[in-house]
Amino acid sequence: MSLEFSKKLAAHETPIPGVVLYDLPVHGDNRGWFKENWQRAKMVTLGLPDFRPVQNNISYNEKAGTTRGIHAEPWDKFISVATGRIFGAWVDLREGPSFGTVFTAELDASQAIFIPRGVGNAFQTLEDNTAYTYLVNDHWSADAQGQYTFLNLADETAAIDWPIPLDRAELSDKDKAHPRMADVTPMPAKKVLVLGADGQLGKALRAQYDGDTSVEFAGRTEFDLTRADSFTGRNWKNYSAIINAAAYTAVDTAETAEGRAASWSLNVAAVAHLARTAVEHNLTLVHVSSDYVFDGSRESHSEEEPFTPLGVYGQTKAAGDAVASVVPRHYIVRTSWVIGEGNNFVRTMANLARRGVKPSVVNDQTGRLSFTEDIAAFIRHLLATEAPYGTYNFTNDGQVKSWAEIAADVFEQSGASRSDVTGVTTADYFRDKKAAPRPLSSALDLSKARATGFDPADADERLAAYLKSGVETA
Structure with missing residues (x-):
């Protein structure tokens, strides 16, 4: 022939x-x-x-x-x-x-x-x-x-x-x-490793991948991101992706000497270890980012906007994003105002409403809530559809609101009165308090996320379902 x-x-x-x-x-x-x-x-x-x-x-x-x-x-x-x-x-x-x-x-x-x-x-x-x-x-x-x-x-x-x-x-x-x-025993699929699996987003990822034996979950006790030896005791050839749901998120404490060190350790140095591991073993790295990488001076933030962080937490998240972006196969999921299982703003407001407390809440910071069940579903969607690598904004959809407006929604749906919530400016709320600077606008442009074929759920609908689940008595 x-x-x-x-x-x-x-x-x-x-x-x-x-x-x-x-x-x-x-x-x-x-x-x-x-x-x-x-x-x-x-x-x-x-x-x-x-x-x-x-x-x-x-x-x-x-x-x-x-x-x-x-x-x-x-x-x-x-x-x-x-x-x-x-x-x-x-x-x-x-x-x-x-x-x-x-x-x-x-x-x-x-x-x-x-x-x-x-x-x-x-x-x-x-x-x-x-x-x-x-x-x-x-x-x-x-x-x-x-x-x-x-x-x-x-x-x-x-x-x-x-x-x-x-x-x-x-x-x-x-x-x-x-x-x-x-x-024949079929060859199992490569694994996806979820780090930070005991946090709000980690718990939502556990629920999202429930029953999927190809996904492995590790909290800090199983995988301490701040320890170099955590990265050496695992056969990375058996993995296809790492989802990093761990982060230092104590925004105000990050402004202290101890908090600054801890924030840089988990949000930057640990991400550098993850990035090196992903590059060496050709893994996909999914990294969760924050609206705090921006100063909030724009009405809506796109993925292409340059970093302009105001405080230490935002600076470390921006640095972590820069590190993660060098991985050829990366997804950076930038979100804001995260609500899930654990301590969060909605849970706090629901408990105040139940106790009859009438809080003052800032009314000049605006954005949308991001429910962890939807962030987890979007992450799964990116990996499953092999969407183009890069950075994606993701929050829930709907009207951009202030924290005070969302608090009033929570009070009303919890059986209290909207008028129990008093709006106050950020400057007045934090007057004479040690606090990190915060972006006034946290609204993220969701067009790139939608272009992948994922339709973010409405934030108001998710809030109503969250409150009906009994969170106010948790």
Whole structure:
């Protein structure tokens, strides 16, 4: 069979999710041929995942009929033929609805195929002196073989139609002993690690991912972000993403010497450790930001607005955002006025209403509430849809209100009177008090979040449901 020259570089989807067959341009003349077997820029532009290969392996096979597999490995592979021709067979051995899906194709030197982690790989040589070459994005080790998943080449469920029958092919004893499909343990998906899992947002993420065994949760006792050794005791190869829901949020205490150190430690130094880990292991980093990175001088803040933090807390959140943004695969979710399970403004106002207290509340700081159930759902949406990486503003939708207006809403829905809440300026409220400066406008532009296909729930509707849940007596 002669090699086809001068094909255009092209990608072809297959029935197995993530498995893509590529045509490679081969240039030849009377002397032989040349091809770009792997060209990162062109192939990433074509849609190949930027899987960052670290090792190149070659399998040389002297005789036609040599058959190897079916091996599902814990890394991604980019496979091609250096010389000769093969019949390739791939079986999805990953957990999920596509488990057991089969794809076969004949490959020569003008083709290549990308095989994601967990998809079983096998080939049979169709010519003597065939060399099968592959790039992988992890270093092979003897220990790694314990993470392989295998399927028997003769499995009746996969029903692969080998060009050379297996009883006439060259197989290893190990490959002959691999299990049938019914006895295969599917390869589990890579994990998502949620840090800060005991905070308001962390608890909402627990609820959002309830029952999903691919998501792992760690509070401070399980993963202390301020300790360097927290990052060294984990096999990051088994993870795909980190969601950082931990932060130092004591805005006023951050202005003290002790608070300043703690805020920089958790909001910046720890994020630097996370960013380094994400870069080294090609992970997606989801980092939660704050409206405090802005001074509040604009009516509405877009993702492109330059940082203008007023106090230490805002400065550390801005610095953390800058660090997280260097991770190639990052989502920075910028939010404000967070309400969830735990101490928060709505809970405080509901309890004051119940006790008959008539508070003074600032009326010149405006924004929208962000309920943690919706922040968690948006984070899940970004990861599940593989939305474009970058920074996204996210709050609940609806009318921009002041803290005093929201407090009045809480009082009214708690059975008290709106008039029990007295509006006061920020300057008067904090007069003679040690307090951090606050942005007067915290309203965030939500158009970029909506463009991902996520429709933020109305803040007033969420507030009513939150209060009806019995939070006022908590």
